[in-house]
Amino acid sequence: MQDVLLSVWTRAGGEPVKMGGLFVSDREARFSYAPEYPDYGLSGLSLVYPPGLFRDSPIVHDRPGSLHPRFRSLIPPADEHNFQRKLMLAFLREKGIEPATPFEADLALLAHTGHGGIGHVDVFADDEAARKWYAIDDSGPLVPVGEQFGFSLKDMISWLDADARFILESLGPTPSVGGAIPKLLVAIPADGWDGRISLPNRSRRDDRLDVVLKIERSQTYPGLAALEAMALDLHRDAGFETPRYWHAEVGGLPALAIERFDRDGEGRPLPLESLFSILAAGARDIERPTDGSLDRIARVIDLADPLLIRDKKAARSHLFGRVLLALLSGNGDLHLENLSLLGAAPEAAFSPVYDPTPMRAWRMHDLLCAVPFGGYGEEEVEGDPLVQACFRFADSLGLHRKDVAGIAAHLLGVAADYPQRVRAVTSLPADNRARLVDIHRDMHRRLQALV
Template identity: 25%
Template sequence: MPITLDVRLDGFDQPIGHLFGDDRGGVAFAYRPDYLARPDAMAISMSLPLSETGYGDPPTRAYFDNLLQERDTARADIIAKYDIANDDIAGILLHLGKDCSGAISVLPEGAPATKVPGDLLADYVPLADDRLIAIIQSLHERRALPADVQDPSPLAGVQSKIAVTRLPDGRFAEPREGSGAPTTHILKVPDDRHRRDALHEHAAMELSRSFGFPTASTSVVEIGGISVLAVERFDRKIDQDGRIIRRHQEDFCQALGLPARQKYERRGTEGRRFDAVAVGQLLDQTIDPAVEKRLFVEETFFDLLIGNVDGHAKNFSIFHLPGNRIHSTPRYDVMPTMLDRGTTDEFAYRIGNAELLNALSWDAVDDFLAALGFSSRAGRRRLAGDIVPATIRRLNEKIEDIAAEYLKDFADLLATNIRTTCRRLDIEIPTPAGDRDTFVR
């Protein structure tokens, strides 16, 4: 039957809009007039800009479906329990919408807000060691969480993870039941086949930060004999009253109006996919497009060289600010995925016509820059000639440091990728990259 749900944005006292579901599973969205009249109103998505006219099914479905977890256990449970169709987004969000990740929540019409600022001294309960170990062991073994554990912020992605809060004394805590308080950290827990993932991702994130890229802070913590990556949430901040509040952001899938299944370029179609053209058009709308585009290019070649070929559309995000201003968020999911021999080495988005590192060429790089919107051929040559060799040189200088951290495989992968890139682009192979063992996929 038809359903109307309130869409709330943390920080606003009243709903900002409504999600409508019809009796055939179709959905629509509209902003509330009183929200549109506010000077501090911001769009929930670049694919759903502020407008008095509502939005129909395709853009509405793409955005709200992206709020749900990619690991669909909870979704499957709700579908089975209430006999809901898999594509009935409004029906599913009726039951799961209060726990959407980020600052958005979707609630029954008239329901009170379920997301509010958090007081570190009053709104959190420290996790006892045995309870924390039980949670981490469950995630490590890909089992259901202990019966009394409710993940306060179910997270997108396929890695096992849970949202927690880190108290000033360093202990991890969970929000008091019913508090609606935000979490501050994400704990990423590897399975037994990927025990060193936390070390690899932490090293990659530290490398990213050393390049000057805005990057979420990470640390490796040992819990129950398992190396866990603790990631400080970039979408949180402290307000003037010392409370933790959520910052509104969305990933590139949402911003481009793409369903999560199209987060890789290869899964889309021309004009409706995550590719350089779409990214360029998106970044053209940011506060400083020239800076944002150069940063994207720098991060792209950094990622390809370190073996992070999983930079899909849900691993890039933008902040929404009052006045309909946007800018990119810090990097938050930088992983040398090529270390896992069971994964593809195909790029998440093409560099020109190149889908693999061993297909890279200067023409492909030029086509990539042109697609992003760099119109001058001479300017593209200068940009490529500046960024690519400099990235190779700086990463080459980090190889021995990575190897010294007992990460020989990562160091070998980086060296192998540098050699491949140098051969493809006719650049002299530097030492120590030229002397290390080959990482064989």
């Protein structure tokens, strides 16, 4: 493989500036801050790589064929079914770029589509490409999503093998987000979904709103969009911050348009970094978002140098509450990519809730929790192992028994009408609804012991 040099920029401060350079060889990846970047007082590549601390030393990721976790989140994962990746690779093919290996494809994707996505880190092939990209401020016209390419998009999502040209002609390459469900970063009218989309905003516009448009793969997961909406409502009712969303339809498929929270009131990107990226930066044993344990997030919250989270008490209660509500609602998918910190150190905090879908409704996702916590299942314990794991997890977080009881009582109360909420999701097949209600009832009964 040839060595590759990529250029990393950000417009977190309003104006685009160069953050640094990423050098990738067949042995390692090295990121270095631009000499003047630490003086700008802007957020760095990662919360755990503050520019001031790494002013004179490169940040080395010494594993062949892989990149710093922070960059990986800008690349759609190498999975043959990944909609975004197929779309982007088709786009590159049209430009005459056909990478020889999956890793070279990662690098090509990063260079050509690793900007304007979630968060504040933008990657380009070189500085010239960055300047050109930032110079265009136009997000184009609003296009009715159904009429223009609805049918071809529906085809693509159903079969995942159609030519991406249709959508690319209509939209241009939209920036990418990670994950398995087909989704697009687009803008919609400021007063909500009306069936029209445009490219995302590059700067604030009063008449458009940036959203993540998640499209349901109805053949595999019928009812998923409505289920995600129901789960967002539940979390909102429990007092968690949740983004606004609109029920949408794309080419006859149900979809959700979810407002993006990684932009401030001025349209500037806010740093959004997953706990996977933060933990994997410092731990070699964390290679996937399901590795490690949720208890290890306590170390991130407790970190004093650099101080990332000033309001530690809020962070501890938030995390514990998220885990309890995931258990109560049958969301077994609370892995390290589904938890993120938003904002800059030392004021970073857990982001609003995203991806809270109760995936246990499907048998193949019926897992108590994607990442272990409180030593669950590690050794024999007296009493209900789940309850004991919750107590131990609370201990890792330094929560007192009275905090645990308070959080649990509140969430058990909010979730008391969960069976009705689930039954109201009529697009979800009856079997899946019944499974979810059973799971919830079992959890609700057992978690009473926390109060």
